[in-house]
Amino acid sequence: MYSRIGKGCEDMPYVAFRDNMKEQKIESKNTTIADVKRVFYCKTSDCQARMTLVNGADSARAFFRRMPSSPRHISNLCSADGYFDTTEYEEEKFDFSAIFSSIIKTSNSPNGKISTNRAVNGGGGKKAISTLLQIYLMCRKHSCYNNHCTDDILVDERNFERYKDGIVGQKIVQCTTYHKIKGEHSHKMNYPSFPYEDGKHIKLNFSSDELFWHFYNKFKDTNHKELIIVLGDWRESNEEDNGIMAECTIYKKRQIHFIKSDST
Numbered sequence: 414m415y416s417r418i419g420k421g422c423e424d425m426p427y428v429a430f431r432d433n434m435k436e437q438k439i440e441s442k443n444t445t446i447a448d449v450k451r452v453f454y455c456k457t458s459d460c461q462a463r464m465t466l467v468n469g470a471d472s473a474r475a476f477f478r479r480m481p482s483s484p485r486h487i488s489n490l491c492s493a494d495g496y497f498d499t500t501e502y503e504e505e506k507f508d509f510s511a512i513f514s515s516i517i518k519t520s521n522s523p524n525g526k527i528s529t530n531r532a533v534n535g536g537g538g539k540k541a542i543s544t545l546l547q548i549y550l551m552c553r554k555h556s557c558y559n560n561h562c563t564d565d566i567l568v569d570e571r572n573f574e575r576y577k578d579g580i581v582g583q584k585i586v587q588c589t590t591y592h593k594i595k596g597e598h599s600h601k602m603n604y605p606s607f608p609y610e611d612g613k614h615i616k617l618n619f620s621s622d623e624l625f626w627h628f629y630n631k632f633k634d635t636n637h638k639e640l641i642i643v644l645g646d647w648r649e650s651n652e653e654d655n656g657i658m659a660e661c662t663i664y665k666k667r668q669i670h671f672i673k674s675d676s677t
């Protein structure tokens with residue numbers, strides 16, 4: 414039975430309950446046509462939101478969505494899964510390190526031109542995942558994708574136990590804003606969200622003052638609750654005294670994305 418959000422890896426994506434008591438868990442990919450008009454209940458304990466099934470009986474595209482008449486979700490994590498349509502993308506073309514390079518290292522090309530996504534999107538057929546948001550949504554849905562273990566890519570509330578003491582390497586980290594660090598053009602964030610029991614702090618550095626102020630102004634509007642995803646090459650922080658366990662540097666606007674959440 415589902416215990417509470419943020420503990421362990423029980424929080425499978427695209428999950429809801431059939432019953433009000435939250436005992437009969439159901440994954441959207443296992444639904445049938447008979448489930449299409451039924452009412453389901455949000456995966457989060459204590460959340461009153463009622464859900465409806467979209468694309469029922471279509472295992473690649475099915476998901477749950479809050480009914481317009483339902484109470485709001487109690488947590489921004491309730492709707493963090495977003496929606497990823499697996500059928501729109503060619504799984505075999507997914508290459509995380511190629512996307513990472515195309516987002517972060519574009520300006521490093523010798524002639525100064527913005528490089529294209531050709532390496533990522535090569536070949537015919539359907540398109541490949543190419544943006545930060547697409548990777549995030551894919552990772553919220555699939556535990557394995559084109560031989561990538563998505564647990565190694567996305568750091569969020571579902572693998573908090575694994576990453577709460579350190580985040581190292583090329584990863585996407587889900588967080589919310591906390592505050593500007595005094596005397597620096599850097600920003601402290603809450604991992605994996607706020608409020609969150611025993612949540613951690615991480616730090617964003619910026620390669621230019623312009624980038625810092627761009628995001629500082631955007632962070633101000635998030636009310637500390639909006640989920641933010643950050644693509645970075647993470648390293649151990651030397652500011653553990655300040656409660657910061659990892660940090661990275663932002664070189665490009667495309668490294669940060671704000672997730673619009675369906676919560677209060």
Ligand SMILES: [Zn+2]
Nearest residue numbers: 455460486491
């Ligand atoms: Zn909810």
